[in-house]
Amino acid sequence: MAGPLAGVRVIEFAGIGPGPFAAMMLADNGADVVRIDRPGRGAFGRPELDLMARGRRSIALDLKSAEDRALALKLIARADLLIEGNRPGVMERLGLGPAEVLAANPALVYGRMTGWGQQGPLAPRAGHDINYLALTGALHAIGPADRPPPPPLNLIADFGGGAMLLAFGLLAALLRAKASGVGQVVDAAMIDGVIAQTTLFHAMRAMGLWRDAREANLLDGGAPFYRCYACADGGFVAVGAIEPQFYAELLAGLGLADDPDFAAQQDRARWPVMAAKLAGVFATRPRDAWAERFADSDACVTPVLRFDELGAHPHLAAREALATRGGIAQPAPAPRYSATPAALDRPPPLPDADRASVLADWGVADD
Numbered sequence: 001m002a003g004p005l006a007g008v009r010v011i012e013f014a015g016i017g018p019g020p021f022a023a024m025m026l027a028d029n030g031a032d033v034v035r036i037d038r039p040g041r042g043a044f045g046r047p048e049l050d051l052m053a054r055g056r057r058s059i060a061l062d063l064k065s066a067e068d069r070a071l072a073l074k075l076i077a078r079a080d081l082l083i084e085g086n087r088p089g090v091m092e093r094l095g096l097g098p099a100e101v102l103a104a105n106p107a108l109v110y111g112r113m114t115g116w117g118q119q120g121p122l123a124p125r126a127g128h129d130i131n132y133l134a135l136t137g138a139l140h141a142i143g144p145a146d147r148p149p150p151p152p153l154n155l156i157a158d159f160g161g162g163a164m165l166l167a168f169g170l171l172a173a174l175l176r177a178k179a180s181g182v183g184q185v186v187d188a189a190m191i192d193g194v195i196a197q198t199t200l201f202h203a204m205r206a207m208g209l210w211r212d213a214r215e216a217n218l219l220d221g222g223a224p225f226y227r228c229y230a231c232a233d234g235g236f237v238a239v240g241a242i243e244p245q246f247y248a249e250l251l252a253g254l255g256l257a258d259d260p261d262f263a264a265q266q267d268r269a270r271w272p273v274m275a276a277k278l279a280g281v282f283a284t285r286p287r288d289a290w291a292e293r294f295a296d297s298d299a300c301v302t303p304v305l306r307f308d309e310l311g312a313h314p315h316l317a318a319r320e321a322l323a324t325r326g327g328i329a330q331p332a333p334a335p336r337y338s339a340t341p342a343a344l345d346r347p348p349p350l351p352d353a354d355r356a357s358v359l360a361d362w363g364v365a366d367d
Helices: 018-028 066-076 098-104 129-134 155-180 190-197 199-206 244-254 268-282 287-293 307-312 314-319 355-361
Strands: 009-013 032-037 056-060 081-084 109-114 184-189 226-230 236-240 301-303 322-325 328-331
Touching (some): 009 066, 018 056, 032 066, 056 355, 081 155, 098 109, 155 190, 184 190, 226 268, 236 287, 244 268, 287 301
Parallel strands (some): 009 032, 009 081, 109 184
16 A cells, blocks of 8 residues: 555444545555445445545454454454444444453554544434534534525535544554554544634634624625625636735726725625625626636635536646546545655455455454
């Protein structure tokens, strides 16, 4: 495996959402990730198209079977990291909780991915991305003022506050385990990750720079120079001209540099007028005409692309942001490394397709 994590062994108990994405990040960066699937079809309806399962091998085990639990424990004893995303108590009932596992492998880092965390009144309850956003104030701050907050996909809690927090915690604990020989449990809760991401807004509230109302602030669509506008062809452009010099370039590109309504950028009383004028100007041309107008500018104006348009954008093409494997375009591994570049070495596995190679490579006998 290519990448800076080559040589790191990971056991992933199959799940959905943030756990698999964290495992994908580790695999993309070179770790040897073995996913323990349930016997049968696996967690995804079309496992060969489950792009978040790329880069790892699969072995199917029935964890209700004493023999398969023993085999799982043998693999775990040879691992550096473990990822599980069950509700609190499930792994303990299977006999594969932290106490049993760390007794077998004291240097293991045991990663637990949940929505609400391992303790607290909501710990045993179900939840999804939108629920974690709701309880942290993040959802209330998103969307138009006159309508309910919209679900911002499931990027913030599942992937930003969940998977990436888990991956960071696993690697931080792995550094300590490699130095000390002592592993530990990483309790990665999506609600913790979401609320951590709102630190900037708590700071802005403390400074009197943020109101608890939608479309009333700098970064929530309230500012006319930080929002999206409709174009003549029904497409959209995103405008992010926050700094004065970028704001000046925006006005110059739109022919509004001498308009007195735009003289005081931070005058919130003028924001509705400014937004209406900007909307009127952007509505006069198609999206791609505006993209061309601002292509060589620091006005921070970009077209709002659909997924099917990404491959044609020159910057994404130059960065090779999408990679094609097996005829399927997908995001390339990130970040980029100068000495240990990552690569897409394995497609998503079929459940139990790699039993023989996993057991041989990890030196485990299947009794």
